[in-house]
Amino acid sequence: MATLTLLQAINDGLRTAMRDDPSVLVFGEDVGKKGGVFLATENLQKEFGAKRCFDTPLSEDGIVGAAIGMAMNGLKPVAEIQFQDFIFPAFDQIVSEAAKLRYRSGGQYTAPLVIRTPYGGGIRGGLYHSQSGEAYFCHTPGLKVVVPSTPHDAKGLLLASIADPDPVLFLEPKALYRSVKGEVPEGSYRVELSTLREARAGKDVTVFCYGAMVPVSLKAAEESLASGIDVRVVDLRTLLPLDEEGVLEHARSTGRVVVVHEAPRFCGFGAEISALIAEHAIEYMEAPVVRVTGFDTPFPNTLEHHYLPDHRRVLDAIERVAHF
Amino acid sequence: MATLTLLQAINDGLRTAMRDDPSVLVFGEDVGKKGGVFLATENLQKEFGAKRCFDTPLSEDGIVGAAIGMAMNGLKPVAEIQFQDFIFPAFDQIVSEAAKLRYRSGGQYTAPLVIRTPYGGGIRGGLYHSQSGEAYFCHTPGLKVVVPSTPHDAKGLLLASIADPDPVLFLEPKALYRSVKGEVPEGSYRVELSTLREARAGKDVTVFCYGAMVPVSLKAAEESLASGIDVRVVDLRTLLPLDEEGVLEHARSTGRVVVVHEAPRFCGFGAEISALIAEHAIEYMEAPVVRVTGFDTPFPNTLEHHYLPDHRRVLDAIERVAHF
Amino acid sequence: MTTTEPLQVIQADGGVNGYDPQMPESELLHCYRAMLQVRAFDAICLKLQRAGRIGFSIPNEGIEATQVGAASALRKSDWIFPSYRDFGMALYHGVAPLEMMHNMFGNARDGAKGRQMPVHFSFVEPIRFVSISSPIGTHIPQAVGVAHAARLRGEDTVVLASFGDGGTSSLGFHSGLNFAGVWRSPVVFLCQNNGWAISCPTEEQTASDGFAIKGEAYGIPGVVVDGNDLLAVRKVTLAAVERARAGGGPTLIEAKTFRMGGHSTSDDPKRYVPAEQFEHWKKRDPIPRFEKFLQAAGLLDAAKAVAMNAEVTEEIAVAARAAEQVGPPALETIFSDVYAALPAHIRKQGEQAFDLAARRGEARSGDGTFPL
Amino acid sequence: MTTTEPLQVIQADGGVNGYDPQMPESELLHCYRAMLQVRAFDAICLKLQRAGRIGFSIPNEGIEATQVGAASALRKSDWIFPSYRDFGMALYHGVAPLEMMHNMFGNARDGAKGRQMPVHFSFVEPIRFVSISSPIGTHIPQAVGVAHAARLRGEDTVVLASFGDGGTSSLGFHSGLNFAGVWRSPVVFLCQNNGWAISCPTEEQTASDGFAIKGEAYGIPGVVVDGNDLLAVRKVTLAAVERARAGGGPTLIEAKTFRMGGHSTSDDPKRYVPAEQFEHWKKRDPIPRFEKFLQAAGLLDAAKAVAMNAEVTEEIAVAARAAEQVGPPALETIFSDVYAALPAHIRKQGEQAFDLAARRGEARSGDGTFPL
Numbered sequence A, B: 001m002a003t004l005t006l007l008q009a010i011n012d013g014l015r016t017a018m019r020d021d022p023s024v025l026v027f028g029e030d031v032g033k034k035g036g037v038f039l040a041t042e043n044l045q046k047e048f049g050a051k052r053c054f055d056t057p058l059s060e061d062g063i064v065g066a067a068i069g070m071a072m073n074g075l076k077p078v079a080e081i082q083f084q085d086f087i088f089p090a091f092d093q094i095v096s097e098a099a100k101l102r103y104r105s106g107g108q109y110t111a112p113l114v115i116r117t118p119y120g121g122g123i124r125g126g127l128y129h130s131q132s133g134e135a136y137f138c139h140t141p142g143l144k145v146v147v148p149s150t151p152h153d154a155k156g157l158l159l160a161s162i163a164d165p166d167p168v169l170f171l172e173p174k175a176l177y178r179s180v181k182g183e184v185p186e187g188s189y190r191v192e193l194s195t196l197r198e199a200r201a202g203k204d205v206t207v208f209c210y211g212a213m214v215p216v217s218l219k220a221a222e223e224s225l226a227s228g229i230d231v232r233v234v235d236l237r238t239l240l241p242l243d244e245e246g247v248l249e250h251a252r253s254t255g256r257v258v259v260v261h262e263a264p265r266f267c268g269f270g271a272e273i274s275a276l277i278a279e280h281a282i283e284y285m286e287a288p289v290v291r292v293t294g295f296d297t298p299f300p301n302t303l304e305h306h307y308l309p310d311h312r313r314v315l316d317a318i319e320r321v322a323h324f
Numbered sequence C, D: 001m002t003t004t005e006p007l008q009v010i011q012a013d014g015g016v017n018g019y020d021p022q023m024p025e026s027e028l029l030h031c032y033r034a035m036l037q038v039r040a041f042d043a044i045c046l047k048l049q050r051a052g053r054i055g056f057s058i059p060n061e062g063i064e065a066t067q068v069g070a071a072s073a074l075r076k077s078d079w080i081f082p083s084y085r086d087f088g089m090a091l092y093h094g095v096a097p098l099e100m101m102h103n104m105f106g107n108a109r110d111g112a113k114g115r116q117m118p119v120h121f122s123f124v125e126p127i128r129f130v131s132i133s134s135p136i137g138t139h140i141p142q143a144v145g146v147a148h149a150a151r152l153r154g155e156d157t158v159v160l161a162s163f164g165d166g167g168t169s170s171l172g173f174h175s176g177l178n179f180a181g182v183w184r185s186p187v188v189f190l191c192q193n194n195g196w197a198i199s200c201p202t203e204e205q206t207a208s209d210g211f212a213i214k215g216e217a218y219g220i221p222g223v224v225v226d227g228n229d230l231l232a233v234r235k236v237t238l239a240a241v242e243r244a245r246a247g248g249g250p251t252l253i254e255a256k257t258f259r260m261g262g263h264s265t266s267d268d269p270k271r272y273v274p275a276e277q278f279e280h281w282k283k284r285d286p287i288p289r290f291e292k293f294l295q296a297a298g299l300l301d302a303a304k305a306v307a308m309n310a311e312v313t314e315e316i317a318v319a320a321r322a323a324e325q326v327g328p329p330a331l332e333t334i335f336s337d338v339y340a341a342l343p344a345h346i347r348k349q350g351e352q353a354f355d356l357a358a359r360r361g362e363a364r365s366g367d368g369t370f371p372l
Ligand SMILES: Cc1ncc(C[n+]2csc(CCOP(=O)(O)OP(=O)(O)O)c2C)c(N)n1
Pocket: B029, B058, B060, B082, B086, B089, C083, C085, C134, C135, C136, C163, C164, C165, C166, C167, C168, C192, C194, C196, C197, C198, C259, C263
């Protein structure tokens, strides 16, 4: 097993899929010769040629629209959107089309495509290179939404997404691209979608998180040991369809819950976790369900370190629910 | 005071705004000669001429983009999107631009526009003429989201929205367009944004709802009297910025809460209500916070009456939380 | 690269100046029959809608030649990405009116399982007539994707994407044509310029000099054709299809035609369409025009025309009656096909819905347990 | 209606064949100075970025004549909707380099309050240089809206919307140009065809025959100009601006130019741009070209050029040092300007953030209580 960064694991995942299945295509803005602005698609054009890894015009609507058509016609398109912030021109194609095609055609047509896109803060990208838009997509039946947080999962979830018969939005935490490393098996393997990962065992408080907030939560968990709080960290990995029963089991077992994400709080993904608990596990709760999130503002630039939840904000929340 | 349908109240509101302020413009697809596909803009072109009420090309992106420009340059555009289902081509303009312009320019430029659009089921419109997309927009700081449920509020909230210095998405429950009537004051008046309306007093259970779910909830409340449950119905009216304190007060005072909306449940607006309660009022709760919503599927056609929450589904939930 | 004068083939007297449509006689009659089917289907749906037996329909009167002429240029292995005003293409290729009526009633036999509004057909046989979507223009880049996939695989499939004058303002038009131009995809774009997008005339839609010229922006040749002349539409479409099949890339066809009815059965066009326009186009009805050609060619006489019309009308009336007898889709169709497999949270919602329906006595026999 | 040969004014020897730029000498020198400012600003930002003192910058080398020539055609009462590669337009109109440097450092004096990435300027004075947005193309229909509003009010404002070759593929290009065509809005669309959209060459962007021709799709005349020839750019822009001001409607200008640097300071163009292209365009550098003209016209000599360059470089270096001294924006700037008034839920989040910063010792003096 090689030790790879999350970015390398994604590159490896793409290469593995393309080697295993000639119908897998990779395309998007600057993914060819340049290998993507983050280099996630580096060397793919070199290895597989410009028919399987190619640049597109600057139109996210066209990228996703064409990907839907390719998927309808038997290929496995893996489209890149350069930043998640720039996915909105494709919102209609994703939400109205990819997500609804199987349903509205009674199963006659399907669009098993993957849309990969880097999301989240941490690179001083300001309003438009930092957003975490998962909640916009998680409210869309028919779509799957996946967020890895480790190199191992990044490759395994990506391969599972490419194999999946439904459209998958694959959100890559850009803050972790080069900052995390881990062992990644060679060749093909899959991490099953809609399964949680207990990133850290613990019995007092459960922290639900995903993407770049997983290391932040783990650090907070480590530090809370000092105050004698034993924190469980659960990496959600697939946000839609969510393993709701798994979430509820964890919540019931600790009775104290913190939810962490980078996106704004209001109507963010964390609300769904809280709501599930409020509806199905409230009688087990010994404390409020506390959300630690980005603020309900656009994403700032200079002060992004104040905007982004860090381990100290998570720690505050852990202590609040632990001592309630 | 005249007795008007909700649709007439909106038409009256537009006319009133256009009479009071020459900078108010109304435009969109088919709003001119035809007066809109639901006739919400009927006779406006006749009264105010084609410079103030006019058709546009078939491009929601263009409609909202141009509206932003007009608003930047001192006009008060009130743009119509023919169905909320067709707003997604404008998603980028709304979410990336209108909502963020003030912030990103340090307040130098602003976009005080109103986007009106009919939403929701009840007209056998299938997947694309029935959707309730409020949650997509409520996760967007910088935007205001308003949903009337009575003719009085429709006009008063619309006039407040047009007067508002921020971009407002005004969602009109099309199922109520002609099915509700009520007294509507003549001339100009405003219903303040971000204020709740207690549509029915009650002390046992609070039902939070908005739009077309208000009459449904009221009917359920009436029927629950038979089981001796005294239900309060709160019409949220403005979803963003929400009167969170008001919501929490109601929740605390009854200790039992049901949330109703038409949109799919997962990551729907109801999740935010549940999450607020789970974080700030859990210790007052005597029962789970139950959501009654559309299903996590696209919107069907023939079976829409099963999809849409009706008073019986709300009643079930009321009984569940009342007898918990 | 763009033509501006609409191509015409059928003359006032039914003559074609020696043009050879390259179709056997039976094919020509098949085209005629398909146009009659469209008109009969329309007429029956209008009645059903007015009687409150279906909710909605889309009139095609005046556009039949464009639909059928264009469809006739395709092979069964090609794909059609239709607009909602294109079902003549399906009829031409042999989709049974009964299949379509199931959709109009949104019943249990509807291929789309009663999920879509009427007229939003989806067929995979005998030709791929791709599930119609209400949002305008979204299908255009999808058509390009299908075509590009075929090309990458070395197949000679051609894809026809059809849309209206209003559709040219959509995002999908821009991205779709641009991608097709760059990729030289085997697509034929058919813009049915019928003068109106609901109540908006073309001059409110665009200031361009017609619609064919919009191809210039994408390096795609544009061709204008008289959309009420079946043979002319067939001719330009065939040329475009052959060019695409041979690797020559996409073509944009503008078919000039006119919507004689309302936008839909909910619309009254007299509110906004000047009366002269109806009069002008009434004289250019594509069906009598093609009849004249068939008569001049000795393929049709009045009696045969009447008989054929009666036959297709009867077939469609029978289909309507049959479809109306079929019950609504089962409750579980709300919950299936969201994903390939049913996720737990949707299953749970389905079970609750079934419980409620059972308590209300609304569950139908066979719905005994939630089956998904 | 569309030109295809790029208009040129300045000849190899600096002559202009008797063309009268209709500018006083001081204006011509002002243009020259603005181009020097752009290049100096660029060079200093590159150094700052390489030294890690700012995070990001956008190179303009090679594009200066397009920016300044186009800007020179506008009045102060006009509006500019720039791309991120347009700040020469702001410099030309008199925005102080110091204002711009505040933005590069995202400091407390930045007009955008440190919320945007560097280079995303926003100015209302001395000309409306509208807040730059990262999403490509969204500003185009907005520019049309501003223009339409001006026209409805009977003002003679003209709006310049600038974007790249890549920008023509965006949604906003399509909707913006289409609306402007239908409304005959007083807008000038400036497509800076610099050959590349990050690493994608124009042939991957579109199959059209250049970019000016895209105007045909919207009934908008297209003009091609040598973007490295300041006087030519000024000439075509002035004509377009005057036409717009007189009610003649929009124009699409394609300025053919070349991005001599990377897309941004994060990009290495040598990975994808063929070396010949750099060589070819190096010889067409717009600054020496305009110098030749000024020299031929007797307005500039080598000494004066050197002095002016030194002066602008010094001004910008001073500005950079000054801006670097200014601290970061106050914590409350995260929470203000989301709405005109601060809603309760955001206020509460701000208060919590302030508490936390105070506990961490990160709150700055003056931040004593959350002030909003
Ligand atoms: C994105 C979008 N916006 C608006 C609508 C509502 N709508 C349905 S059909 C139509 C007009 C379409 O006109 P055209 O493209 O000319 O087709 P025609 O109906 O004339 O065949 C409109 C505005 C829609 N379906 N999708």
